[in-house]
Amino acid sequence: MRKVRLAVFLVVATAFPIGGTGWTANALAAPVCDGVWHVDSTTDHSSASGEIDSLNGVAALPTGERWAVGTWAKYPEAYTFHTLVQHSDAISDAWTLVASPNAAPLNSHLNGVAAIAANDVWAVGGSDDFETYTTLVEHWDGTSWSIVTGASFPGVLYGVAAFGPTDIWAVGSENYPGRGLIEHWNGATWTATYLRYNALLRGISGVGASDIWAVGQRYGRTNPFGDTTLTLHFNGRTWSSVRSPNPLSTAATDQNWLTSVSAVSTRDVWAVGRYGNHDVGPADATLIEHWNGSRWLVVESPNPAGSSHDNNLWGVTAVGPSDVWAVGGVGSFLSPESSSPLAVRWDGSGWTQVTVAGPSAGELLAVATAGSGISAVGDTPKPATPTPYIGSLAERLCPP
Secondary structure, three states: OOOOOHHHHHHHOOOOOOOOOOOOOOOOOOOOOOOOEEEOEOOOOOOOOOOEEEEEEEEEOOOOOEEEEEEEEOOOOOOOOEEEEEEEOOOOOEOEEOOOOOOOOOEEEEEEEEEEEOOEEEEEEEEEOOOOEEEEEEEEOOOOEEEOOOOOOEOEEEEEEEOOOOOEEEEEEOOOOOEEEEEEEOOOOEEEEEEEEEEEEEEEEEEEOOEEEEEEEEEOOOOOOOEEEEEEEEOOOOEEEEOOOOOOOOOOOOEEEEEEEEEEEOOEEEEEEEEEOOOOOOOOEEEEEEEOOOOEEEOOOOOOOOOOOEEEEEEEEEEEOOEEEEEEEEEOOOOHHHOEEEEEEEOOOOEEEOOOOOOOOOEEEEEEEEOOEEEEEEEEEEOOOOOOEEEEEEEEEOOO
């Protein structure tokens, strides 16, 4: 599964059965703070059959103001994807569309977002013609989104973390497959560093400017369709590889991915993902690993579908040492119409599944701490005539 994840949607987006999506949305209302998940109201472009609106990343300011980014396509133009940006002012549960530029005439995707201030937000992704990939970086200045020049390195970016206006890191890959890619913004320009080996970095987080983690997967040396977990650490001067476990190491095509990371402290870092083998089995199982200051260890995590269907984790955020959340999907790998949203929580002693609000179908692809609560985004089938379409999904948990 090396190509852009939206290629999956091109196959399934027009094949939904009528009805049965389980979709309900809240009207515009103030956030409900009762300690359980609620569905936010989001805005899609046309709500027409065949449309795709998917939110891949989310970030929030301490005030609770939130940004979500992703990609969208309008059928029958389903082979051209555009950047998708939505914003919530934290006063209500409503998300609204915000105009964002595209690298025309190429496909344009946004995968990750980081918010520094109300007038300083960064989003990263890539543009492509399904063969050639170029990184895409956009910036919000409080008034509008614009493409940042000087960031047009070969590759695609998946994660971004901001440690100040002049200290921003983004990670990804040179190609599919290609060398692992790390980029840095110093307040004036972006510079790129490529790893010596083929890899895809998906997440980045840190305690501070001299204590940063990036995670992802390293492509197999003998078989490019097999992956091992990859964790890198930055000490303020250099990036270095740190050994991390691989639960599945039987076949050359086994896949062990870390998709997101969140740091609580120097000795308390969480990374999540999935492991499985889509060629010969087994089905995906959730993967959660913890850094205790000296090594990464696998921590037992829920798999609601057992071994019969895929269990995937795509995002993680840490509120504190005893309050960490991870989100994903249960059902079929990156297939919102045949999956259910998944949320799990660490309470200081173990990970447990937490009930997610409707819809019954969909997946959560990213999560962030939003003020005193949690915000997650993804995609879900929504009603349309004659067939449902894939629309944006946002959920929020606000403590009482």
